[in-house]
Amino acid sequence: MEAAVTALAQMADNPGHAARLAIRSGAHSTHTAGLAPGYVQANLAIMPAADAQAFQTFCQLNPKPCPMLAIGAPGDPSLPSLGKDIDLRTDLPGYRVFRDGVEIDVNDDISGYWRDDLVSFPLGCSFSFEEALLLDDIPLRHVERNECVAMYRTNIDTTPSGKFGGKVVVSMRPMKPADAIRAIQITSRFPNVHGAPIHIGLPEDIGVTDIENPAFGGAPPRMRTDEIPVFWACGVTPQVAIEHARPSFCITHRPGHMLITDLKNSHLSVI
């Protein structure tokens, strides 16, 4: 009873912290969509010392697809600037562990893999700006359909750093023209979660030749004739860079199984 009251109080005070505790305890074990609404969720990449600096530079050189929300201290699984008592070894409901670029494990606890030289990179995620779009009554097709957003490989090169490089991956949301203009205004306020679109209309210009056949995300967007495609730089870009770089060891979040923080999405807005 006392524990339940404490948990309720925590949830009211700090929904991000409450969600992490639920994940840490195993009470929540699936994807994080809809958890702690209003709070920032982050992609996660964890690199060993040998690759951390090159990956960090890759993110700094490519801030639109790889917006760093914080940088962990070497060997430290906490992230005090993003939330109270974060333990990156247990607080995500899913992780992928890679050795030499090959996935060797998928689990919900990486305590056994933790090392003193690991550096954590939480990266901004489009969930944050999508919330702002929905709050402004801009329809999002994939949300209405409960599908993953459509994502595409482009012909746009990232700026490489060491062995990290490759093309920019984009997510695409079909919008009516007036909504597209409004979406550009709204997402411009969120530079730490991909910011403004990088392309609009004319998919062929960025190497997207078949809009109804996304490379990631699965479901075709089924564009309507009164819509234009609006493209944002996407957090899959660093994942593709990691797969190409094949670091000797690294850990990422499992897709959709994000780090929930104590930051409000609205607080990421710069204006």
Place this chain on the structure above:
Amino acid sequence: MEAAVTALAQMADNPGHAARLAIRSGAHSTHTAGLAPGYVQANLAIMPAADAQAFQTFCQLNPKPCPMLAIGAPGDPSLPSLGKDIDLRTDLPGYRVFRDGVEIDVNDDISGYWRDDLVSFPLGCSFSFEEALLLDDIPLRHVERNECVAMYRTNIDTTPSGKFGGKVVVSMRPMKPADAIRAIQITSRFPNVHGAPIHIGLPEDIGVTDIENPAFGGAPPRMRTDEIPVFWACGVTPQVAIEHARPSFCITHRPGHMLITDLKNSHLSVI
């Protein structure tokens, strides 16, 4: 000699005022493009008491095509909030005088037409945001070609007020997608000079069926395949509303012959 020194000092101190003095004296008698660069130029509509309130409400209900920069006091040809010593009867290089909706005179001095009940409406003009776009290295086709921007009638209704109404007129600038996104960001900062675009791509959706045949402005924009059309609400909208309303008497600026103010374009930016 002393007068020349004074004029030079004024020009250095206040280029807007210096330009108005040159126009008032007849030293400058043509269009105002390129005069007092960096300073706000305004469209002008002057209405008699019988129509002033309805026109003012029309502008307030349709702020994107009709952004009011100030409102003159009845019978007062000055506009102290827009500039030192403005005399609206002499300080524009060209006026059109209408009676019952018919143009009865085009001249450079309306002192003989001035009345105690006339109310002046200076309206924001796209010159201001075009300057901001050019300063950010966004190419503007019509500026490069020294042509008038392409303008079109749309199927979008203005919100009517009394006898003032009709469709929204838009100006269109062809842009590469990345420039279009940047242009939306930049012009969003300038709500008093038409602000963000009202449409992008898909001209047919707003009733523009032949993009290479503008209704106003003359020259076809000659769209390129790597460009999309970006549409802004246009200051020709109130002119069309006036032509339809046929007020018993009114005066407007002659196209391209604008009121030059003491306000810097950059000062209109809200962010």
